[in-house]
Amino acid sequence: xxxxxxxxxxxxxxxxxxxxxxxxxxxxxxxxxxxxxxxxxxxxxxxxxxxxxxxxxxxxxxxxxxxxxxxxxxxxxxxxxxxxxxxxxxxxxxxxxxxxxxxxxxxxxxxxxxxxxxxxxxxxxxxxxxxxxxxxxxxxxxxxxxxxxxxxxxxxxxxxxxxxxxxxxxxxxxxxxxxxxxxxxxxxxxxxxxxxxxxxxxxxxxxxxxxxxxxxxxxxxxxxxxxxxxxxxxxxxxxxx
Amino acid sequence: xxxxxxxxxxxxxxxxxxxxxxxxxxxxxxxxxxxxxxxxxxxxxxxxxxxxxxxxxxxxxxxxxxxxxxxxxxxxxxxxxxxxxxxxxxxxxxxxxxxxxxxxxxxxxxxxxxxxxxxxxxxxxxxxxxxxxxxxxxxxxxxxxxxxxxxxxxxxxxxxxxxxxxxxxxxxxxxxxxxxxxxxxxxxxxxxxxxxxxxxxxxxxxxxxxxxxxxxxxxxxxxxxxxxxxxxxxxxxxxxx
DNA sequence: CGGCATTTGTTCGTATGTATC
DNA sequence: AGATACATACGAACAAATGCC
Numbered sequence: 001x002x003x004x005x006x007x008x009x010x011x012x013x014x015x016x017x018x019x020x021x022x023x024x025x026x027x028x029x030x031x032x033x034x035x036x037x038x039x040x041x042x043x044x045x046x047x048x049x050x051x052x053x054x055x056x057x058x059x060x061x062x063x064x065x066x067x068x069x070x071x072x073x074x075x076x077x078x079x080x081x082x083x084x085x086x087x088x089x090x091x092x093x094x095x096x097x098x099x100x101x102x103x104x105x106x107x108x109x110x111x112x113x114x115x116x117x118x119x120x121x122x123x124x125x126x127x128x129x130x131x132x133x134x135x136x137x138x139x140x141x142x143x144x145x146x147x148x149x150x151x152x153x154x155x156x157x158x159x160x161x162x163x164x165x166x167x168x169x170x171x172x173x174x175x176x177x178x179x180x181x182x183x184x185x186x187x188x189x190x191x192x193x194x195x196x197x198x199x200x201x202x203x204x205x206x207x208x209x210x211x212x213x214x215x216x217x218x219x220x221x222x223x224x225x226x227x228x229x230x231x232x233x234x235x236x237x238x239x240x241x
Numbered sequence: 242x243x244x245x246x247x248x249x250x251x252x253x254x255x256x257x258x259x260x261x262x263x264x265x266x267x268x269x270x271x272x273x274x275x276x277x278x279x280x281x282x283x284x285x286x287x288x289x290x291x292x293x294x295x296x297x298x299x300x301x302x303x304x305x306x307x308x309x310x311x312x313x314x315x316x317x318x319x320x321x322x323x324x325x326x327x328x329x330x331x332x333x334x335x336x337x338x339x340x341x342x343x344x345x346x347x348x349x350x351x352x353x354x355x356x357x358x359x360x361x362x363x364x365x366x367x368x369x370x371x372x373x374x375x376x377x378x379x380x381x382x383x384x385x386x387x388x389x390x391x392x393x394x395x396x397x398x399x400x401x402x403x404x405x406x407x408x409x410x411x412x413x414x415x416x417x418x419x420x421x422x423x424x425x426x427x428x429x430x431x432x433x434x435x436x437x438x439x440x441x442x443x444x445x446x447x448x449x450x451x452x453x454x455x456x457x458x459x460x461x462x463x464x465x466x467x468x469x470x471x472x473x474x475x476x477x478x479x480x481x482x
Numbered sequence: 483c484g485g486c487a488t489t490t491g492t493t494c495g496t497a498t499g500t501a502t503c
Numbered sequence: 504a505g506a507t508a509c510a511t512a513c514g515a516a517c518a519a520a521t522g523c524c
Contacts, residue, residue, distance in 0.1 A: 007492065033508060044494045049509080062418065062457050065509050066501030070457065177303065181476040183424065185446065185469040203442075203469060205426065216303050216311065228426040228444060235422040235476075248511065274489060285513045290490080306490050307520030485524085492518070499511070 012041050013051045020060055020071055030068040031061065059236030097135070103195065104130035105157045107149065118146050118221035119210050125149040129160050132195050142195045142204075142225040151219040168219075177214035183207050183233060192225050205231040253282050254292045261301055261312055271309040272302065300477030338376070344436065345371035346398045348390065359387050359462035360451050366390040370401050373436050383436045383445075383466040392460040409460075418455035424448050424474060433466050446472040 016037075019025050032040065037048040052069055055061045063069040108114075108128050115122040126146045133141035145164070147155060152168060159167045168174050186206045188198055196204070204225040211220040257278075260266050273281065278289040293310055296302045304310040349355075349369050356363040367387045374382035386405070388396060393409060400408045409415050427447045429439055437445070445466040452461040 009492075035508080045509095046495085047493060049511095050492090052509090059419065059421070062453075062455075063509065064456060064502085066503080066507080068502095068508065072457070176480045178300065178477065178479045180300070181478060183472075183474040183476070185472060201444075205446075212303075214303075215305060216313070231424075231426060233424040233474075235424070236419065237422060238419045250511075276489080286490095287514085288512060290492095291511090293490090304490065305520085307488080307522080309489065309521095487521105487523085489521080490519085492516100494516085495514090497511100497513080500509085502508080503506085 008043060009047050009051050009054075012037075012043060012047065013054055015041070016051065016055065017060065020055075025071050027071050027073040029071050031071065033068060057238060059238075099134045100161050101132045101134065102129065102157065102160045103132055104128065105160060110146075114146075119218055120146060120148060120221055127152065127155055130191070130195075131160060138230075139196050140227055140230050142192055144223045144225070146221045148217075148219045151213070151217065174219075175214045177212050177216065179209055179211040181207065181209050185228075186225075188225075196225065196227055198227065199229070201228050203228065207233075249284060250288050250292050250295075253278075253284060253288065254295055256282070257292065257296065258301065261296075266312050268312050268314040270312050272312065274309060298479060300479075340375045341402050342373045342375065343370065343398065343401045344373060345369065346401060351387075355387075360459055361387060361389060361462055368393065368396055371432070371436075372401060379471075380437050381468055381471050383433055385464045385466070387462045389458075389460045392454070392458065415460075416455045418453050418457065420450055420452040422448060422450050426469075427466075429466075437466065437468055439468065440470070442469050444469065448474075 016025075016031075025031055031037075031052075034045050034048045034052065037043070037052075038045055041048070052061065052063060056063050056069075060072060061069050062072050106128050107125055110118065110120050110122050110124050110126060112122055114120070120126060126148055129143070129145040129147070131143040131145065132139050133143065147164070149155075151174065152164075152172065155164070155167065165176070169176065184206055185203050188196075188202050188204050192198065192204050198204075205228055207224040207226065209220070209222045209224070210218055211222070212218045257266075257272075266272055272278075272293075275286050275289045275293065278284070278293075279286055282289070293302065293304060297304055297310075301313060302310050303313050347369050348366055351359065351361050351363050351365050351367060353363055355361070361367060367389055370384070370386040370388070372384040372386065373380050374384065388405070390396075392415065393405075393413065396405070396408070406417070410417065425447055426444050429437075429443050429445050433439065433445050439445075446469055448465040448467065450461070450463045450465070451459055452463070453459045
């Protein structure tokens with residue numbers, strides 16, 4: 001019923017985040033104190049504290065005991081890819097235009113070998129999709145997706161050209177919980193050489209993603225093959241013992 | 242005064258984390274409810290909730306609204322390198338023996354070019370250190386460190402063979418706040434070819450680390466050059482809008 | 483189907499501790 | 504010493520999802 005019944009702390013989080021991006025709070029500046037935010041948003045200090053912690057984990061601000069909370073630099077520019085975002089979201093937020101071409105869209109069954117490789121349950125049917133991502137005419141990324149048909153039912157092939165995640169969340173109303181990611185290098189396969197502009201390279205950067213719903217069920221395994229030249233991964237980490 | 246006055250939530254966090262690694266709470270099992278943990282640790286629900294959230298962010302557990310909190314698999318095996326841990330910590334937790342060889346230890350001044358490359362302030366003096374990390378006799382990683390002399394005072398060269406971070410935290414009593422990390426590939430330099438067993442590869446995986454103290458001052462820039470073959474980076478991400 | 487207990491998620495108010503100025 | 508600001512902790516209440524009867 002209440003569709004836009006948003007949690008208070010999420011509203012405040014978005015609001016402050018927005019103000020940082022809009023340079024209302026400038027880099028290096030001190031944010032209003034927690035107590036001032038309480039009045040501003042008519043919320044308790046606990047809620048404000050929680051919000052500021054979220055912003056700190058994300059690398060947007062740095063809070064200093066006894067002094068205040070300060071805006072960190074470069075928060076807007078380097079799109080934080082260290083989070084779990086889909087390719088489309090990442091490219092949009094960085095303002096660049098990616099083009100997606102679907103090269104394969106078929107249904108296969110997970111056998112023993114694929115089970116070990118993907119983590120998906122043996123015997124289950126999956127969509128296997130090949131997609132090539134291009135930027136300014138250069139084919140940069142070759143994606144191999146496996147989606148469990150049990151969970152991602154009736155995936156229309158034309159969706160694959162857009163955001164499959166948007167379809168999963170908005171149409172199927174499934175909630176993505178967490179993902180494990182592994183980054184490594186592998187020798188370029190015949191497919192890599194066919195689909196990507198390898199220009200001399202004989203290996204690719206492979207990003208393997210195992211994605212799970214909130215109930216802990218894995219619904220996806222994806223390998224993104226990147227041309228070494230153009231691969232960049234950025235991350236923000238906060239130490240904590 | 243009170244040296245070992247530990248925060249309650251950190252104690253509980255370590256305790257539960259330990260119990261998970263010790264398999265007291267097994268993979269797939271439901272943890273005691275928050276209210277049960279309250280009695281177990283004589284703490285409030287807020288504190289317990291906070292601890293469980295930390296464990297969830299780390300990828301050790303998955304909490305499900307209305308059902309409980311469940312232990313995720315592979316929590317112990319894959320040493321989570323997605324966090325900000327030093328090389329020594331990571332290798333120790335994975336049970337393998339790394340050997341560090343110091344190839345260079347000198348003091349230089351940050352010029353304009355280095356300032357742009359490292360983010361460290363122009364005109365300041367830094368320790369520049371070359372270190373080669375070997376595992377089972379294979380030279381796998383070539384580290385180039387820059388430490389601000391203003392902050393990391395009197396770094397003894399022999400420390401470089403061990404953990405510089407331990408020295409920074411325990412001897413200098415400085416607190417590390419956060420780090421920005423960038424992973425990319427670059428052509429192998431002459432130094433790379435000299436120090437690493439490149440066996441045919443003509444490029445390296447470069448992990449660039451910019452590390453800051455809690456007060457937001459950057460004190461380090463480090464480039465880790467990895468042999469493509471042996472590079473693996475693992476990560477855990479939780480979706481959150 | 484409804485009702486009820488259990489469990490996690492969110493929020494508030496309050497108090498105390500600790501760091502900074 | 505006092506004021507300000509963030510960090511931790513407790514207790515209470517209600518919301519929301521789940522599961523059982």
